[in-house]
Amino acid sequence: MESVQKARRMTRQRRKILEVLRGTDTHPTADWIFEQVRRVMPKISLGTVYRNLRVLKESGEILELNYGSTYSRFDGNTDNHYHFVCLSCGKIGDVMLPLSDQITRQAAGAVDGRVEFHRLEFYGTCGDCTIKQ
Amino acid sequence: MESVQKARRMTRQRRKILEVLRGTDTHPTADWIFEQVRRVMPKISLGTVYRNLRVLKESGEILELNYGSTYSRFDGNTDNHYHFVCLSCGKIGDVMLPLSDQITRQAAGAVDGRVEFHRLEFYGTCGDCTIKQ
DNA sequence: GTACGTGCAAATATTTTGCAGCAGT
DNA sequence: ACTGCTGCAAAATATTTGCACGTAC
Numbered sequence: 001m002e003s004v005q006k007a008r009r010m011t012r013q014r015r016k017i018l019e020v021l022r023g024t025d026t027h028p029t030a031d032w033i034f035e036q037v038r039r040v041m042p043k044i045s046l047g048t049v050y051r052n053l054r055v056l057k058e059s060g061e062i063l064e065l066n067y068g069s070t071y072s073r074f075d076g077n078t079d080n081h082y083h084f085v086c087l088s089c090g091k092i093g094d095v096m097l098p099l100s101d102q103i104t105r106q107a108a109g110a111v112d113g114r115v116e117f118h119r120l121e122f123y124g125t126c127g128d129c130t131i132k133q
Numbered sequence: 134m135e136s137v138q139k140a141r142r143m144t145r146q147r148r149k150i151l152e153v154l155r156g157t158d159t160h161p162t163a164d165w166i167f168e169q170v171r172r173v174m175p176k177i178s179l180g181t182v183y184r185n186l187r188v189l190k191e192s193g194e195i196l197e198l199n200y201g202s203t204y205s206r207f208d209g210n211t212d213n214h215y216h217f218v219c220l221s222c223g224k225i226g227d228v229m230l231p232l233s234d235q236i237t238r239q240a241a242g243a244v245d246g247r248v249e250f251h252r253l254e255f256y257g258t259c260g261d262c263t264i265k266q
Numbered sequence: 267g268t269a270c271g272t273g274c275a276a277a278t279a280t281t282t283t284g285c286a287g288c289a290g291t
Numbered sequence: 292a293c294t295g296c297t298g299c300a301a302a303a304t305a306t307t308t309g310c311a312c313g314t315a316c
Contacts, residue, residue, distance in 0.1 A: 066199040112260035120253045127245035
């Protein structure tokens with residue numbers, strides 16, 4: 001019943017995907033990452049992007065976010081941090097607020113099971129959209 | 134530029150979908166709701182379920198949740214409350230913890246824009262799955 | 267050399283939509 | 292009667308997968 005860990009290879013594609021993700025703070029979609037990588041590797045396929053995003057997520061090198069849309073966004077910053085989602089334009093930003101262990105501990109008492117971590121998202125209207133309104 | 138509010142009709146289908154959603158605390162998927170409603174309305178279509186879930190969400194009568202899966206789950210309890218997601222079996226439970234306005238206020242100072250509300254999810258292993266391991 | 271990874275294309279899965287007739291108000 | 296809503300089926304979207312070949316180790 002033990003799950004066997006596969007040997008992972010750092011391919012050119014995987015390295016580039018990780019590089020793109022670490023080089024932005026826009027929390028991009030799989031398709032956006034695909035377009036960026038394609039500029040330097042025109043033959044890469046979207047399937048490869050998805051496969052790598054899954055591998056990278058499983059190994060804890062990136063995070064997958066699904067905040068109220070039909071598609072996933074990815075985050076190359078794995079320090080646990082909070083997000084702010086703009087209800088008007090859909091943009092996702094980072095929130096520079098200290099993580100609270102206390103919140104997780106509080107929940108531990110209110111839940112049947114073991115709480116490992118928490119995720120907190122703020123929703124509202126971002127600065128740009130407030131101006132346009 | 135004003136968005137005009139449409140008159141909504143409480144059809145048999147819409148009423149039943151809402152009833153199903155309010156009658157469970159399992160945070161079901163659109164498909165599960167479809168199967169339940171189908172037992173009493175065999176001719177209802179999945180498209181109608183999706184259309185109604187959207188209308189009900191827009192009018193604030195239900196919540197849509199997307200917690201790390203490829204599909205949405207829905208919640209008939211709109212008192213803002215927190216959720217606990219089991220990483221092992223995917224089950225979503227409610228967390229009976231008092232909502233914290235303080236958290237939203239704290240974020241307001243750390244974000245460029247207007248923060249309206251927050252969502253907090255806890256992740257871990259639920260009681261059932263802890264036993265099985 | 268081995269076996270994991272890739273590109274391609276087809277398959278899935280979930281959600282949305284056009285349309286003609288139905289039904290709530 | 293007016294206009295929103297339904298069922299049906301097809302379309303759109305996002306993601307996954309089978310396969311034969313390629314490549315990191």
